[in-house]
Amino acid sequence: MTPPDSARASDAYLESVMARVAGGDRDAFSDLYDATSGHLFAVIQKVLRNQALSEEVLQDAYVQIWQQAASYQAGRGRVITWCLTLAHRRAVDRVRSVRASRERDLTQGAKEYQESYDDVEDTVAIRLEAERVDRAMAELNAGQAAAIKLAYYGGYTQQEIARIMDLPLGTVKTRIRDGMSRLRTTLGVRT
Template structure:
């Protein structure tokens, strides 16, 4: 079986991103036109606030302008790289908001809940993690490797299929059947 080659759209986006890395403003405008809706959706999903998402989207393209020269098409597709930049910017905003809330006046400290999990919660979490690993170990090797790569590395179906040299439909089936098996195993 052969792996799928990148689509023309994917190759075109990668070339535009490389041009951005060389200071091409028209290429940045083209990248923005092609990807801003998707990246805005990523930001909005994480932040759940339209105004914040718009600000983070702007910060994202500033970072793209500054760091596009570091994009390596051998490591990730252009859209994956762009989504990662947007996601990281949105998560940075979430973290910054948490820090700002923690810097509230001390007189309201009694109202702030203790975020440290109890010992019982730690034990339950450890048991859940152990159960998940036990169930993962029971899966077929292809399913197990695909699920671990998808969820631990954030690889897409397309990336996984290319890495494993299988058709996209096969990869989707492996993951779907593996997740169904996991759900059944964890429900026992």
């Protein structure tokens, strides 16, 4: 039997309901919810300022109240105060969680931006270096350029290049050596 509204909020009523909740009485838990949920929701919403989050936190608070009902001690404070304290802590925890999540997202976004910026910077540097090498390769004679391209871009051995170009191995070695020497000079590479 549910008491009238004026009796619902009385300390004596809430203590008797809480004692039954501590014993696992689901009907008593429903009565506790009916008597206190408006107050708890108001406190939670004041902290969170978000209807959906407040509803989630209210549900979490009541789960905690159900699980910890046996730990309530009447001599240490009122039932409503105990419930409000649990609800307020849940709301503050959610604020901290949301803030930490937002900070993680910002940090990750900044990191990804920096990485993408670094990637662009690296890509530009590589492209500029490749253009510089292409210009230097254009200054080689056709035999040197072909032998170097087969060796360094094609991955062929000097013997394979000799077969592909139908040249003696010594000629291929000389073209590669002379071509690389000329490239080092053109590119300003010191050895």
